[in-house]
Amino acid sequence: MSIFVLGIDLGKNVCSLVGLDEVGAVVLRRRLRRDGLEDFVGRLPPCIVAMEACCGAHHLGRVLGAMGHAIRLMSPEYVRPYVKANKNDDRDAEAIAEAATRPTMRFVPVKSEAQSDIQALHRARSRLVSERTALINHLRALLLERGS
Template identity: 90%
Template sequence: MSIFVLGIDLGKNVCSLVGLNEAGAVVLRRRLRRDAVTEFVGSLPACIVAMEACCGAHYLGRVLGSAGHKIRLMSPEYVRPYVKANKNDDRDAEAIAEAATRPTMRFVPVKSEAQSDIQALHRARSRLVAERTALINHLRALLLERGIVAAQGRKRLEAQLEVFADEDDPRLSSRMRLLVEDLRAEWRSLDRRIAAFDKEFVAMARENEATRRLSTVPGIGVINATALVAAVGDARSFGRGRDLAAWLGLTPRQATTGGKPRLLGISKRGNRYLRANLIHGARAVLPRIMAQDTSLGRWVRGLLERSHKNVVVVALAAKLARIVWAVLRKERGFDPTIAAA
């Protein structure tokens, strides 16, 4: 039995394995518990091991890669067209193996343990930020039900709540005042936990050369720099800057019929967290770039003359993604004097 490519459909407890020979014929079908996959595949001669880039795939890819196998991870949406007839785990594994043999298939690089750790920290911080936002919205709704319109902005609301804590307001009952104080304590706890993550990201950015170079790009701060390095790595998996922007969902969708292309809104594909952070960074740095007499500044001013500000912000985010690719690939900091518009 000679296996050329082994497709693994990862499950929480049980995984399906299908092996193909060089002619594409199925020579192996096996179902194993997840903890037995490493031992079984490790005992096989070196071959291509293909998996969907889902939870646990990067860890398994690192383990099996160290055993001499060639790892190929793919986006699940690229595997779906190869599933035959009714979907089941065995056919999914066969589809994964078949998709991995296609010469035009796009593969996902296996992330290192350090990259996975940084991504886990970013997900934890993002969850805390979402919890804080939900808590603040809950506080606003609670006050509005008592006829109190909270000030816009997180800092203003925090100051307004401090006044309620010091002064008796007839619109709030004693029980509601206790509830507000309890929510304020939870808010302060979330602030401390988020600040601890931010401090850790700052330390990481100082120690890593790639993040230091990315920090020279306008709109790319510590959060963006560490998240990009964790998700993108050295950017060698992208042939050009536009590919990275497209992977982040910052390029327009295209609908072509009868030879007439029509550009729609951005695709919003890929990593939502990175895309949102790049757009926030572009929005924050837009006024400063507009005031600069550089090719990027002139490009932004020309775009503002014919497009809405929100459109310009997204276009600038896509431009920043291309600059990020160039900085990572060329391994040098951002130079606004030579940045191409």
């Protein structure tokens, strides 16, 4: 079994994996719990590991990249056209693997831990600002109801 591209559809607890060989034929279909994913992929020879750029993909990309795999993260909207039939996790993983082989596909660079931390801080601050604004608007509306 020679895996050229491994497509991973990340789930909350269970991930779907589809491995393609050099000609694009499916040679592996498997579902793994998230905690066993690193061990399984770590035992594979270096290959292209493709995922949608979503929650947890950057961390997993850093870990698997350190194991020698080439990481390709894609925006989910670019993967959607490659889903062949009704959407499910296994078909999504196959679509991810197929999309990663396309020469015109645009990939998202894997964020470092520092970049992820800064983004988390910016998002937390943005959320606090919007909650503060909503609270101020709510209080203003209550005061207007009382004639103030």
